[in-house]
Amino acid sequence: MHDEPTTVLPTEELSTVSGSTRRNFLALGAAAAGALATGSFTSAQSAKCIDIPQRPTAKRPDPQPNQRVYSDKETLLAFRNHGHFAEFLDQPVTPLGMHYLLVHFDVPNLSADGYEIAIGGRVRTPKRVSLADIKARKQVTEPVIMECAGTGRSTFQPRGIYVPWFKEAIGNYEWTGTPLRPLLEEAGLLDDAVEVLFTGWDTGVDLGVEHAFERSLPIKEALRDGVMLAWAQNGQPLLPQHGFPLRLIVPTWYGMASVKWLRAITVLNQPFKGVEQAKVYRYQKSATDPGVPVTVKRVHSVMKPPGLADAISRYRFVAPGRHLLQGMAWSGTGAVRRVEVSTNGGRTWQDAQLGRPGGPYSWTPWRTEWQVSQPGEYVLSSRATDTAGNIQPLSSAAIWNRQGMGGNVIERIHVIVQAGVGQSGEQVPSRPRQAVAGAEVPPPPNVDNQVK
Numbered sequence: 001m002h003d004e005p006t007t008v009l010p011t012e013e014l015s016t017v018s019g020s021t022r023r024n025f026l027a028l029g030a031a032a033a034g035a036l037a038t039g040s041f042t043s044a045q046s047a048k049c050i051d052i053p054q055r056p057t058a059k060r061p062d063p064q065p066n067q068r069v070y071s072d073k074e075t076l077l078a079f080r081n082h083g084h085f086a087e088f089l090d091q092p093v094t095p096l097g098m099h100y101l102l103v104h105f106d107v108p109n110l111s112a113d114g115y116e117i118a119i120g121g122r123v124r125t126p127k128r129v130s131l132a133d134i135k136a137r138k139q140v141t142e143p144v145i146m147e148c149a150g151t152g153r154s155t156f157q158p159r160g161i162y163v164p165w166f167k168e169a170i171g172n173y174e175w176t177g178t179p180l181r182p183l184l185e186e187a188g189l190l191d192d193a194v195e196v197l198f199t200g201w202d203t204g205v206d207l208g209v210e211h212a213f214e215r216s217l218p219i220k221e222a223l224r225d226g227v228m229l230a231w232a233q234n235g236q237p238l239l240p241q242h243g244f245p246l247r248l249i250v251p252t253w254y255g256m257a258s259v260k261w262l263r264a265i266t267v268l269n270q271p272f273k274g275v276e277q278a279k280v281y282r283y284q285k286s287a288t289d290p291g292v293p294v295t296v297k298r299v300h301s302v303m304k305p306p307g308l309a310d311a312i313s314r315y316r317f318v319a320p321g322r323h324l325l326q327g328m329a330w331s332g333t334g335a336v337r338r339v340e341v342s343t344n345g346g347r348t349w350q351d352a353q354l355g356r357p358g359g360p361y362s363w364t365p366w367r368t369e370w371q372v373s374q375p376g377e378y379v380l381s382s383r384a385t386d387t388a389g390n391i392q393p394l395s396s397a398a399i400w401n402r403q404g405m406g407g408n409v410i411e412r413i414h415v416i417v418q419a420g421v422g423q424s425g426e427q428v429p430s431r432p433r434q435a436v437a438g439a440e441v442p443p444p445p446n447v448d449n450q451v452k
């Protein structure tokens with residue numbers, strides 16, 4: 001068969017991608033005007049739709065006014081890269097399948113049979129190590145808090161364009177694997193070794209460049225306690241999307257360092273300049289700013305949303321009374337020293353009680369009691385401080401960066417306190433009750449007829 005491409009990219013557009021971006025804005029003008037009429041934009045000037053170019057481009061779209069309007073492409077990215085389930089934030093370990101996912105390209109379909117990794121570069125003894133050999137080595141099991149560096153991207157104004165995370169890109173699986181340091185020591189680092197590069201089996205295109213997902217660590221970081229090659233999570237073989245059959249786990253760094261579907265470990269005598277290192281994962285202030293590399297996790301905390309959820313707005317409903325507020329806190333720059341909670345939108349804060357983390361790289365549970373009698377709407381937040389004195393910012397303006405990285409601003413959970421909340425599930429069939437003015441409560445089913 002001899003196929004013609006559906007469209008031929010004009011050479012002019014290959015060199016000036018911004019031309020096509022401008023045209024997309026024009027095409028979306030009508031939709032933006034519609035949104036304006038419904039009052040979802042604050043000013044006519046900013047009535048642009050969040051947009052991703054219609055074809056691969058050599059540069060990321062510029063950060064765009066954060067109208068909380070998400071394009072179809074961002075929505076598809078969010079489906080592929082789903083978040084964790086915050087309702088399980090009372091569990092020290094994230095249940096299997098409830099961890100967030102971040103997959104840049106496609107999940108490679110790998111088999112454990114014949115799987116081996118190549119250890120090479122600036123080492124005395126390059127070698128290939130089979131999965132069986134790796135599993136026969138010293139085995140460790142550790143809960144490790146993982147967090148995507150893009151967490152909080154949707155809290156920035158304007159916001160960088162990639163997976164539009166709020167606070168969902170977190171999880172704390174219990175990983176089983178073997179420490180990396182002895183493997184590197186046995187291979188024998190040569191004197192000129194400066195970094196260790198980890199290459200995954202997945203390849204794709206980003207910033208116009210085809211490459212395998214690969215990231216490096218400085219030697220000192222690669223040799224740290226806790227860095228492991230993991231083949232299991234929560235006692236099960238890695239799920240395909242989490243890196244089966246083997247991945248790297250780098251405890252204190254943001255998630256991008258924990259390379260999945262590990263193919264090779266290469267010791268380098270110069271810093272790695274690949275796409276995912278030199279271009280992506282930088283705290284950049286502008287398009288021309290090379291930025292500084294994103295490395296360890298910033299101090300952060302999240303709350304288990306209390307009460308019942310509204311299906312669409314995710315607002316919470318609770319009855320007046322006493323409520324346990326609880327959640328998790330962590331930091332890559334020290335231990336969690338303090339967590340404060342506010343139930344009035346950040347006007348006042350009270351200290352929460354800290355629990356014991358499940359290990360040196362796990363998150364720290366916190367809890368406090370909320371006594372509320374007055375019906376109405378409340379905004380709940382938590383704010384962590386670590387032993388290095390780092391504290392979560394109240395606004396993301398101070399930490400704004402072009403790629404939307406490291407967004408550890410405090411979270412704001414809207415809660416409606418209302419009498420009678422929680423009664424609908426007390427019997428079966430349930431007793432629906434009106435929670436929102438104007439809602440139509442369905443008639444109760446005729447149970448007597450059913451049992452005859």
Ligand SMILES: Nc1nc2c(c(=O)[nH]1)N[C@H]1C(S)=C(S)[C@@H](COP(=O)(O)O)O[C@H]1N2
Binds near residue numbers: 101104213256260
């Ligand atoms: N090979 C490979 N490793 C990867 C990625 C990837 O796309 N390919 N994504 C990275 C990023 S950005 C994050 S945040 C974590 C996510 O791990 P998880 O999907 O298991 O939660 O994996 C990292 N390792």
Ligand SMILES: [Mo]
Binds near residue numbers: 102256
């Ligand atoms: Mo990530």
